[in-house]
Amino acid sequence: MLQVVNLSIGFDKPLIEDINIVVNKPMLIQVMGPNGAGKTTFLKTLAGLLKPIKGSVYINGVDVTGDAEKAGRFVTLSPQMVLFKQSEVFPISVWEFVEFGTELCHKKKGVVVSKDELRNIVKSALSSVGIGGELWGKSLWKLSGGQRQRVFIARAIACDMPIVLLDEPLSSIDPEGRVEIANVIGSLSKTKIVFATCHDPEMLLKYTSFVMLLGKGKYVMEKPENVLRGDVLRKFYGDAVIEFVDHIHVCDYHI
Numbered sequence: 001m002l003q004v005v006n007l008s009i010g011f012d013k014p015l016i017e018d019i020n021i022v023v024n025k026p027m028l029i030q031v032m033g034p035n036g037a038g039k040t041t042f043l044k045t046l047a048g049l050l051k052p053i054k055g056s057v058y059i060n061g062v063d064v065t066g067d068a069e070k071a072g073r074f075v076t077l078s079p080q081m082v083l084f085k086q087s088e089v090f091p092i093s094v095w096e097f098v099e100f101g102t103e104l105c106h107k108k109k110g111v112v113v114s115k116d117e118l119r120n121i122v123k124s125a126l127s128s129v130g131i132g133g134e135l136w137g138k139s140l141w142k143l144s145g146g147q148r149q150r151v152f153i154a155r156a157i158a159c160d161m162p163i164v165l166l167d168e169p170l171s172s173i174d175p176e177g178r179v180e181i182a183n184v185i186g187s188l189s190k191t192k193i194v195f196a197t198c199h200d201p202e203m204l205l206k207y208t209s210f211v212m213l214l215g216k217g218k219y220v221m222e223k224p225e226n227v228l229r230g231d232v233l234r235k236f237y238g239d240a241v242i243e244f245v246d247h248i249h250v251c252d253y254h255i
């Protein structure tokens with residue numbers, strides 16, 4: 001169970017204040033909001049990678065606030081691809097990246113896996129996101145952005161943590177692949193608490209229990225039909241929200 005109590009996230013000043021949520025069963029929660037709203041900051045705070053300005057995060061009753069070591073026993077985070085810079089690159093193959101990550105996660109959970117089990121977990125996770133054997137030996141950094149995104153999701157799947165945080169998991173994936181990865185995330189959410197940030201909620205909508213909308217210091221978290229409405233979206237996106245009869249469009253950067 002995840003419990004967030006009076007949480008204010010941010011850096012020198014709060015981005016979002018007084019977040020209170022309880023998630024006590026597996027589900028998918030989509031996290032939306034304009035650029036700079038605080039979506040990544042929220043996920044990193046849940047993962048203990050950032051200290052909140054105020055408040056606490058509990059997982060299964062354990063206070064993991066600002067403590068990546070403790071949170072890492074329950075949480076895995078797949079980061080946003082665009083946040084990777086050349087300077088952060090280190091030599092590692094696709095297989096090694098998922099294998100090392102999986103081994104580490106299992107160690108943190110105190111679960112011993114044999115070499116054969118580890119191999120099967122890695123193989124199955126990579127296959128589930130459409131990364132075939134021909135790419136397993138390739139450098140992670142020589143993949144396309146979308147392929148790399150899939151490998152990061154595979155690593156999160158292979159870690160088998162009860163809470164999975166996916167930062168813009170569909171952002172670099174091609175349209176056909178997005179359906180495939182959305183289905184993978186959907187099935188993951190049957191057994192895990194999954195938070196996925198996104199700018200376009202449609203692809204994951206059928207799997208989504210709640211939409212959390214962040215921005216301008218505040219948030220709402222409700223069932224999708226109560227959030228994806230013109231009056232609610234306008235409070236966060238302003239005039240970028242255009243309503244048609246049964247269609248809402250939030251203007252973005254497409255040319």
Ligand SMILES: Nc1ncnc2c1ncn2[C@@H]1O[C@H](COP(=O)(O)OP(=O)(O)OP(=O)(O)O)[C@@H](O)[C@H]1O
Nearest residue numbers: 011012015033034035036037038039040041042080
């Ligand atoms: N390490 C940091 N130190 C100071 N400010 C930061 C840091 N990381 C992010 N910020 C700022 O916090 C704000 C929220 O950033 P965040 O990455 O959480 O936004 P986001 O909602 O995920 O945006 P996007 O949709 O662009 O990915 C931004 O104004 C950003 O500049």
